[in-house]
Amino acid sequence: MTDNNDTFPEKQKAWLAIRRGVPSKALRLDDNVAVSSKLQEGEVLVKVQAAALNHIDYMLLGLLPNAFVGRPHVISHDFAGTVVSSRDSKIKEGEEVFGAILAPTQHKTGQGALAQYVRVPAKFVAQRPQNITPTQAAGIPLVALTAYQVLFEIAKLEPEQSLFVNGGSTAVGLAAIQVAKALGCKVTATASGKNEELVKSLGTDVFIDYTKTPANEVLQRDPPSPKFHAILDAVGNIDLHLWTHSEAYLAPDGIFVSVGPRPSGAGDLPLLVRYAWEAFLRPTWLGGVKRKWRMVQVKENQEHLEYIAKLISEGKFKFVVDSVYEFDDVPKAFEHLMTRRARGKVVIKVDPNVA
Ligand SMILES: NC(=O)c1ccc[n+]([C@@H]2O[C@H](COP(=O)([O-])OP(=O)(O)OC[C@H]3O[C@@H](n4cnc5c(N)ncnc54)[C@H](OP(=O)(O)O)[C@@H]3O)[C@@H](O)[C@H]2O)c1
Known part of the structure; x- marks a missing residue:
């Protein structure tokens, strides 16, 4: 002591x-x-x-x-x-x-x-x-731990697999892009045009400006091949289109990970109920999406933080x-x-x- x-x-x-x-x-x-x-x-x-x-x-x-x-x-x-x-x-x-x-x-x-x-x-x-x-x-720490836990513990991403980050310019998104790139994955990310340069400078391979066309529409029209191994919704919007259309661009054994819904007030209760229904209650035999959905709950973890610290020391995480x-x-x-x-x-x- x-x-x-x-x-x-x-x-x-x-x-x-x-x-x-x-x-x-x-x-x-x-x-x-x-x-x-x-x-x-x-x-x-x-x-x-x-x-x-x-x-x-x-x-x-x-x-x-x-x-x-x-x-x-x-x-x-x-x-x-x-x-x-x-x-x-x-x-x-x-x-x-x-x-x-x-x-x-x-x-x-x-x-x-x-x-x-x-x-x-x-x-x-x-x-x-x-x-x-x-x-x-x-x-x-908090956003990098979230990114680490989504990519490694929930999605179990491997080198050369592909990740889609909705909200590439959120702090969680910026961390996820960098951890995925350091692992050797291909990254597609959304942001508004003013943040295009930022998310690309951190390694984003394919950029989608969500202010021009909703990401699900872009991806349905022109799906990646192969389909994404994982999707991280780092925005937490209660707009569910990205999830409800995900069979078009998320691999059958892929996973959709959400940072959680983001209600703007008590008036959003009906939307929250719909979110819960669509995201994890609705069974596939009642029209539910045939993909895995998970919500991340970040936890303190020294080893994960040390992994991020190593990436920072090596200049791989800004x-x-x-x-x-x-x-x-x-x-x-x-x-x-x-x-x-x-x-x-x-x-x-x-x-x-x-x-
Ligand atoms: N469950 C968990 O364990 C956990 C852990 C960490 C964070 N979170 C949650 O994750 C969310 C993100 O947190 P954060 O700190 O990373 O956020 P943040 O950095 O404050 O997010 C701000 C960014 O979001 C972008 N943005 C806003 N609306 C968007 C949209 N519809 N599509 C794409 N980008 C959009 C903005 O870019 P533009 O101005 O260009 O739109 C801005 O750059 C929060 O809801 C937070 O509570 C959950």
């Missing part, structure tokens, strides 16, 4: 989720939050340099009442920083790391990324590759940062993320002097 109480204070600044609602009303910047320094075996305390926002942050904030999610708790999942205390045999004090603490652990422990210090199991972090800064690293905000400007940063127009990650400087 390496414990050095001189290196961190008892109290810290942190953004707390205090009630259900929109970020501007449901979050509070508090400068008197206890630093959780009593580590259990296998845990580390990280001095956070930068954190990043994800859609799940405000979705849970707007959806679930306090009793379900242990509020108040520190918000956000992705972080990069320095280990200041460790009770782990692998990740030691002084190491520069990046990682994610996801909702189940966050709600149980109250810990989150938008704080000066976060206490996490060491297996949630990996060493930060030295060719990227903390600001660049902070946005990577971080894409949309914007960087100061710690006091978190509500403004959420407003920007919620436009769903970001090109890459929305990052928060927790240490104002971080690169």
Whole structure:
């Protein structure tokens, strides 16, 4: 065990989720939050340099009442920083790391990324590759883990197979394109024209501008040969056409993976019911699509993060940062993320002097 109480204070600044609602009303910047320094075996305390926002942050904030999610708790999942205390045999004090603490652990422990210090199991972090800064690293874990888990664990993609990414310019899509290309797969991706150059620069072989013609129509008219081995819907729209027409362009033993539906409000309930019916309830003998459908549920995983870190070190995975905000400007940063127009990650400087 390496414990050095001189290196961190008892109290810290942190953004707390205090009630259900929109970020501007449901979050509070508090400068008197206890630093959780009593580590259990296998845990580390990280001095956070930068954190990043994800859609799940405000979705849970707007959806679930306090009793379900242990509020108040520190918000956000992705972080990069320095280990200041460790009770782990692998990740030691002084190491520069990046990682994610996801909702189940966050709600149980109250810990989150938008704080000066976060206490996490060491297996949630990996060493930060030295060719990227903390600001660049902070946005990577959650979306890269999602991409890794979709491609390797759910789709079980192999070199030379083909992947279709709906939403190539989403942060999840950008990560999936790069992981698939590093594996040696062929990638087709959608984005709007303004993001064509970005998704192609990361290796996309075939580009579809979804603002001109819906992707399912383009693919039905001119299906790939052979058909895709996997489709990742990284947009999460509740428009189901991509799935309901997928027999035309997804191989019979292929798989359709969704990041989950994206309701815009309570009024979308009938659409959500239709989504559930079409995606996983409707049997094929009642006209259901004869393809496998799965929804990804990202999990922390050190080995997966180390795989991404290796790709970064080798120059095969480029971080894409949309914007960087100061710690006091978190509500403004959420407003920007919620436009769903970001090109890459929305990052928060927790240490104002971080690169
Ligand atoms: N289930 C899980 O475990 C899991 C894990 C991670 C993320 N997610 C979900 O995955 C989704 C994506 O997250 P993210 O952070 O990657 O999103 P993001 O980066 O914020 O997405 C913004 C991008 O989406 C593009 N976009 C918007 N509508 C589009 C459409 N109809 N077709 C194609 N592209 C479109 C925008 O490009 P244009 O401006 O060019 O349209 C913009 O570049 C979210 O709903 C998130 O909650 C789920």
